[in-house]
Amino acid sequence: xxxxxxxxxxxxxxxxxxxxxxxxxxxxxxxxxxxxxxxxxxxxxxxxxxxxxxxxxxxxxxxxxxxxxxxxxxxxxxxxxxxxxxxxxxxxxxxxxxxxxxxxxxxxxxxxxxxxxxxxxxxxxxxxxxxxxxxxxxxxxxxxxxxxxxxxxxxxxxxxxxxxxxxxxxxxxxxxxxxxxxxxxxxxxxxxxxxxxxxxxxxxxxx
Amino acid sequence: xxxxxxxxxxxxxxxxxxxxxxxxxxxxxxxxxxxxxxxxxxxxxxxxxxxxxxxxxxxxxxxxxxxxxxxxxxxxxxxxxxxxxxxxxxxxxxxxxxxxxxxxxxxxxxxxxxxxxxxxxxxxxxxxxxxxxxxxxxxxxxxxxxxxxxxxxxxxxxx
Numbered sequence: 001x002x003x004x005x006x007x008x009x010x011x012x013x014x015x016x017x018x019x020x021x022x023x024x025x026x027x028x029x030x031x032x033x034x035x036x037x038x039x040x041x042x043x044x045x046x047x048x049x050x051x052x053x054x055x056x057x058x059x060x061x062x063x064x065x066x067x068x069x070x071x072x073x074x075x076x077x078x079x080x081x082x083x084x085x086x087x088x089x090x091x092x093x094x095x096x097x098x099x100x101x102x103x104x105x106x107x108x109x110x111x112x113x114x115x116x117x118x119x120x121x122x123x124x125x126x127x128x129x130x131x132x133x134x135x136x137x138x139x140x141x142x143x144x145x146x147x148x149x150x151x152x153x154x155x156x157x158x159x160x161x162x163x164x165x166x167x168x169x170x171x172x173x174x175x176x177x178x179x180x181x182x183x184x185x186x187x188x189x190x191x192x193x194x195x196x197x198x199x200x201x202x203x204x205x206x207x
Numbered sequence: 208x209x210x211x212x213x214x215x216x217x218x219x220x221x222x223x224x225x226x227x228x229x230x231x232x233x234x235x236x237x238x239x240x241x242x243x244x245x246x247x248x249x250x251x252x253x254x255x256x257x258x259x260x261x262x263x264x265x266x267x268x269x270x271x272x273x274x275x276x277x278x279x280x281x282x283x284x285x286x287x288x289x290x291x292x293x294x295x296x297x298x299x300x301x302x303x304x305x306x307x308x309x310x311x312x313x314x315x316x317x318x319x320x321x322x323x324x325x326x327x328x329x330x331x332x333x334x335x336x337x338x339x340x341x342x343x344x345x346x347x348x349x350x351x352x353x354x355x356x357x358x359x360x361x362x363x364x365x366x
Contacts, residue, residue, distance in 0.1 A: 037296045109265055136269045143294035145252045145266065 036143065036162050040202060043070070043157050044141035048131030051102050051116055058131035062099065063157050067192045067200055071100040071127070071167075072139070072149040075119050076110035080148045083166035084123050090169070090185055091126035096192050100127040103147050106134045152188055155200035161191065231275055238278065245274050245284065248301045249291055258301060 043060055050056035063070070071087060073080040091098055105111035113134060120130065133139050142151070145164065152161040169185040194203055233239040243260065249270065251262040259267040259274075270291075277287045291299045303309045353361065 037293060104265065136266075140269060140273060140294075145295070 046138035051130040051132040058129040068097045070151045072103045074105045074147045075115040077147040079166045087126040100130045101133045154202045160202035250299050
């Protein structure tokens, strides 16, 4: 009897260990963008020359007093091209001001400032202002890890949401899984609507 | 002509696989070692399973330059690590920092060594005691004189 009760402890430990490993099998080993420490913080200070308007600057002050989007894009990024149509449609609805940072569009990354200007000329310009961040100065402060990336900013300039990868609307099914329809834009507009209905600040996390 | 071109390409090919090298100037060997140590322990956020020292990613190069810049600005190791943690989260460091959430992770080995040592000691003592008592029993069984009854039984068996 004594030997049986003594065996319980190691067996329990082994069972617990197996449970832990089993649960681990189904966890996503990749780091999630929703874990970003930037969310809930003030957007970083930045001051960039406007890509299209000489002498104009795009800085944090532009973001004050409104709920807005800041989109990170580059001409060397194929997903940005796919996303551009969605941004054009979103801009046409006039539901939320969209700003952008043209990120690392330089020869060494496979783009250029001229290509960026041409991109907006040919495909249309959904942005109120576009900062030229060819040298990744603002990008480092915003903790950009890749393009495209989109931030939802509250009226005080705080970062409420961060979407890594292209924004999709109902017309853009997930290419990897056509059954799944992502609708980032719809979600963002809903959140922005709720924010404006309240005091314009970020919604508390988890709502 | 084509042959020479091919040969040239073959000779150049290994350069494409060479580890990333930035031409950075350091004042002394200490600074260079420190730089190498820092970029070894910062994760590349673009290619998540390598550090910025071993990554060719564009963003990793920007991060190496940022580390270099911050060193030039006389930032401490802690400040440099903090710059990365504030932007990318704890996961950017290969060695988690000791804080209220990670003390158990770091402290558990220190805690377990004395516990294990104690358990080992207890077990050894118990075994020694068991060995002692069993050898005592043996001696006792050999040396104890037989009782009268036992003598009788023995002589009967031996008949």
